[in-house]
Amino acid sequence: MKTAAVQVAQDRPVRWGVLATGAIAAAFTADVRELADAEVAAVASRTEASATEFAGRFGIPRAYGDWAGLLADAEVDVVYVATPHSAHRRATGLALAAGKPVLCEKAFTLDAGEAGELVSLARERGLFLMEAMWMYCNPAIRRLAELVRDGAIGEIRTVQADFGLQGPFAPDHRLRDPALGGGALLDLGVYPVSFAQLLLGEPDRVQADALLSPEGADLNTGMLLGWDAGATALLTCSVTAGTAVTATVTGTAGRIEVPSGFFSTERFVLHREGAEPEEFTTEGPLHGLQYEAAEVMRCLRAGETESPLVPLDGTLAVMRTLDAVRDRIGVRFPTDR
Structure with a gap:
């Protein structure tokens, strides 16, 4: 009721x-x-x-x-x-x-x-x-998405993002336990996928490949997402290799580069042909996980049941993509139907 x-x-x-x-x-x-x-x-x-x-x-x-x-x-x-x-x-x-x-x-x-x-x-x-x-509530990521929507780099053609930890993780670690949703994809890959879908929406095609552990968890995963409009996203996640954890969005009129720790960054650089690189910084009164907490509290005080920054339909779309990746790489959880 x-x-x-x-x-x-x-x-x-x-x-x-x-x-x-x-x-x-x-x-x-x-x-x-x-x-x-x-x-x-x-x-x-x-x-x-x-x-x-x-x-x-x-x-x-x-x-x-x-x-x-x-x-x-x-x-x-x-x-x-x-x-x-x-x-x-x-x-x-x-x-x-x-x-x-x-x-x-x-x-x-x-x-x-x-x-x-x-x-x-x-x-x-x-x-x-x-x-x-929390990445969606980050002021720098919000500003980046706004610039992309306003056509600052033209039509998006490629998105690249990675998130990898050096490891190694023992066989009994939760990251290697399929019963706990272990593997690189749900812990780390959710960030590159969410970043790409923030800018492009749900992909029309999903390809993927992975190195699996003996337990059946993905240790190193690569994803290629495609959109009918012509964009592609090359995304990686790993629990066996410490990657740069950066992101780049390239369009027909320029590109945006986000430095290491892209999901919680305070700055990014806009590159456009014939212009000097333009750096955007968004230092503010909050930090880290405070941004998502503040958004939840704003919604509760306003009587809102969903956040416009992290909409539930977007969450569902990301989960469908993660399901498609798991299907391609052969990762199964005990709860799979």
Whole structure:
């Protein structure tokens, strides 16, 4: 049954509940605690010891040794889901069923089918839901996309982007466990794919090749995406090689180069024929994961159920592309239908 959209009053902080206690949960919590109009009110883990330790580390007032306690907490306005990929569907679904708005880590789910279920549930219940694709909330990336839309480099012809970690990761590491959605694609490849689709939308063709681990996780993956309008994207991700982590967009009238760490950059350079390179910088009052948190809080205060910066239809389109890549390279998860 659809309910009225959750709206947080302007005169008090937005109260976050953090679900999970891993590295990304810690990074998000540290950033959110620096925002004047936010507070982390509660944390939940599968064990009370983990939740209590995390709460003590960050000064969080309430710690729960199960998800149910946090989801029933009336003083939690929004839930941040930071579990492994394999638990995103269940954790986010339970939060939405409990009437809580959700910011869910990327990759959003294991596959497009799970993502569609969550989007349908959120829309049916009139609840806010957003993928934690913080790159889309980054001011520099937003400015880059605006320039491209305004024709600064003409019609896009190529996009190149990479994200690779040196490794090695042990066979029992989550990045090599298909049951947890392990592999380079969902952890790292989601960034190059999301970058390309931010500028070009969902591709018309997907080709891919990969090196797989003995467990069946992708260790090194290359993707070639094609659009009927004439653009192509060459994207790579790896958990066996530390790549430059850069991005380039080339059009018929110029190109834009984004330096290492493209997904969280503060600058990029515009090159056009006959003109000096033009550098754009977007240093602001926020940093890191604060931009996505601020966008969630803006939406909640405005009574919005989707973010225009990270639209759910865009998330679904990215998940379809990731599914297509997995199909091409032969990666299977236990939950595949």
